[in-house]
Amino acid sequence: VGSPKYTSDRMYDVTPPGVIMGLAWTSMGGTSLYIESVLGSVISDDSKPSFHRTGQLGDVMKESSSIAYTFSKAFMAHHFPENKFFDKASVHLHVPEGATPKDGPSAGTTMTTSLLSLALNTPALADVAMTGELTLTGKVLKIGGVKEKTIAAKRSGVSNIIFPASNRADWDELPAYIKEGLTPHFVGWYEEVFKVVFPALEMKK
Amino acid sequence: VGSPKYTSDRMYDVTPPGVIMGLAWTSMGGTSLYIESVLGSVISDDSKPSFHRTGQLGDVMKESSSIAYTFSKAFMAHHFPENKFFDKASVHLHVPEGATPKDGPSAGTTMTTSLLSLALNTPALADVAMTGELTLTGKVLKIGGVKEKTIAAKRSGVSNIIFPASNRADWDELPAYIKEGLTPHFVGWYEEVFKVVFPALEMKK
Amino acid sequence: VGSPKYTSDRMYDVTPPGVIMGLAWTSMGGTSLYIESVLGSVISDDSKPSFHRTGQLGDVMKESSSIAYTFSKAFMAHHFPENKFFDKASVHLHVPEGATPKDGPSAGTTMTTSLLSLALNTPALADVAMTGELTLTGKVLKIGGVKEKTIAAKRSGVSNIIFPASNRADWDELPAYIKEGLTPHFVGWYEEVFKVVFPALEMKK
Numbered sequence: 338v339g340s341p342k343y344t345s346d347r348m349y350d351v352t353p354p355g356v357i358m359g360l361a362w363t364s365m366g367g368t369s370l371y372i373e374s375v376l377g378s379v380i381s382d383d384s385k386p387s388f389h390r391t392g393q394l395g396d397v398m399k400e401s402s403s404i405a406y407t408f409s410k411a412f413m414a415h416h417f418p419e420n421k422f423f424d425k426a427s428v429h430l431h432v433p434e435g436a437t438p439k440d441g442p443s444a445g446t447t448m449t450t451s452l453l454s455l456a457l458n459t460p461a462l463a464d465v466a467m468t469g470e471l472t473l474t475g476k477v478l479k480i481g482g483v484k485e486k487t488i489a490a491k492r493s494g495v496s497n498i499i500f501p502a503s504n505r506a507d508w509d510e511l512p513a514y515i516k517e518g519l520t521p522h523f524v525g526w527y528e529e530v531f532k533v534v535f536p537a538l539e540m541k542k
Numbered sequence: 543v544g545s546p547k548y549t550s551d552r553m554y555d556v557t558p559p560g561v562i563m564g565l566a567w568t569s570m571g572g573t574s575l576y577i578e579s580v581l582g583s584v585i586s587d588d589s590k591p592s593f594h595r596t597g598q599l600g601d602v603m604k605e606s607s608s609i610a611y612t613f614s615k616a617f618m619a620h621h622f623p624e625n626k627f628f629d630k631a632s633v634h635l636h637v638p639e640g641a642t643p644k645d646g647p648s649a650g651t652t653m654t655t656s657l658l659s660l661a662l663n664t665p666a667l668a669d670v671a672m673t674g675e676l677t678l679t680g681k682v683l684k685i686g687g688v689k690e691k692t693i694a695a696k697r698s699g700v701s702n703i704i705f706p707a708s709n710r711a712d713w714d715e716l717p718a719y720i721k722e723g724l725t726p727h728f729v730g731w732y733e734e735v736f737k738v739v740f741p742a743l744e745m746k747k
Numbered sequence: 748v749g750s751p752k753y754t755s756d757r758m759y760d761v762t763p764p765g766v767i768m769g770l771a772w773t774s775m776g777g778t779s780l781y782i783e784s785v786l787g788s789v790i791s792d793d794s795k796p797s798f799h800r801t802g803q804l805g806d807v808m809k810e811s812s813s814i815a816y817t818f819s820k821a822f823m824a825h826h827f828p829e830n831k832f833f834d835k836a837s838v839h840l841h842v843p844e845g846a847t848p849k850d851g852p853s854a855g856t857t858m859t860t861s862l863l864s865l866a867l868n869t870p871a872l873a874d875v876a877m878t879g880e881l882t883l884t885g886k887v888l889k890i891g892g893v894k895e896k897t898i899a900a901k902r903s904g905v906s907n908i909i910f911p912a913s914n915r916a917d918w919d920e921l922p923a924y925i926k927e928g929l930t931p932h933f934v935g936w937y938e939e940v941f942k943v944v945f946p947a948l949e950m951k952k
Binding site for chain 2: 888
Binding site: 348349353355356371373374375376377378379389391392393429431433434435436 | 601683
């Protein structure tokens, strides 16, 4: 309906469980990027949990993925106590494209959502992209490149973007033609991300 | 039949299970290269799985091999659930020639096919070379050097080349004399590679 | 018979099982070098297999030794299935002299032969030196320095040299006075090396 969407950045038409669209930003402009989490080995009775990552991640992003992993385990234990996925799972998280170095903390919410989507075996709502640094307790912190990321999200054909609440002023300053057709969601804590992305899932508490 | 094929790049006449021809590309031109996967030790009841690689692989290619290994395990569990190879196998993947540093993500489909060929103890169809970056979920991503790789494939005497679907335009632009005698296969997902290379094998799903 | 042979490079008069003469090549000329493999610990019922190497080996040569080890295990399992040496043996491979840095892939056939000689407790035929890169499947690849290595072999008093088949043209170009008294053996696969070096041993298949 209406004018065609640009989809050149769109790697997936439908994302399977474990795959979430994030937004990155460089001096060259913004881009969408996917975070993929999959099970590294079939789970058996004597499986040991482990976490492996690839995608030429820099030191900050490696730490960020490690925060996402710790937070995801705590989140599951708290909100889905009957789910024992992380007790046994060998998880492999990858960020295509494999030759492009990536860094920065702003994929925190995306990596966490990717891990939770895998653990819950539930795909994220279609049409959502997100950006936000995460702390170990689930606080979502301000990121850079709101304008570039918004343009990239639009180009990728999504209609919902999840931003840190502390970036609301950056959004408000964007010209209307950039914001047209996009619904922003401003979140202060990870729980709010979860409710946007997995609307059908009921958290225990 | 007809003019002789160049075969100077051809290391194997017939490839055993575990050996697959890939295509690489440098500023000096294209070249074919083999990926070899073999069993590192005889499998016994108490064998533990492991993955070892050699061939002066750079960081991106090491990660790429790790993605290929994770993906191959998931692929086998999904499509050949009765096959328990990766539960026990100590796999060694090598990329000759051993003194030549190699890097980049574009051997993803080749490394995966090498691992699956070993796991299934089935040689690949003769006359196939391939190139393509692989993501953890099996999506095949665009690569560079289509022209150089096509020339290298031809020189190596193969008649089928598997390319990422997103490289179709690069192929279309090649002059007819380069494409002559070659059949390209454009794939968006790894499953399509598998069907070209192992036409006789039936996937469960 | 005739003029005395130079023997300054000759470290062993008779080589025990596990010791094989290779040939190396630098900008300074060629030299013979020995590869020594010995048992690191006495084998007992609960011995675990391991592989340790010394001799200031560079990255490529380390990988090459690792390929030799993997290949040797597969070779024994295939051709001498009743021999369980590698299931229990802690193997130590050393390349004297210990202070000299060494690198490159061309000791592949030599290291493999050293390991097999130890596993089979059989010394190699006297008077043989060899050079050749090995792939994981046993293919022998081209090496450099044929002229320098030939001179070094002669100086060390051997009369047989094993070369990769793909180096035959390099040999053919050598002047007759260098080749005099030497018998070259050109091999495409490791099995052919084995037959030259261990003529009395019967392979199963």
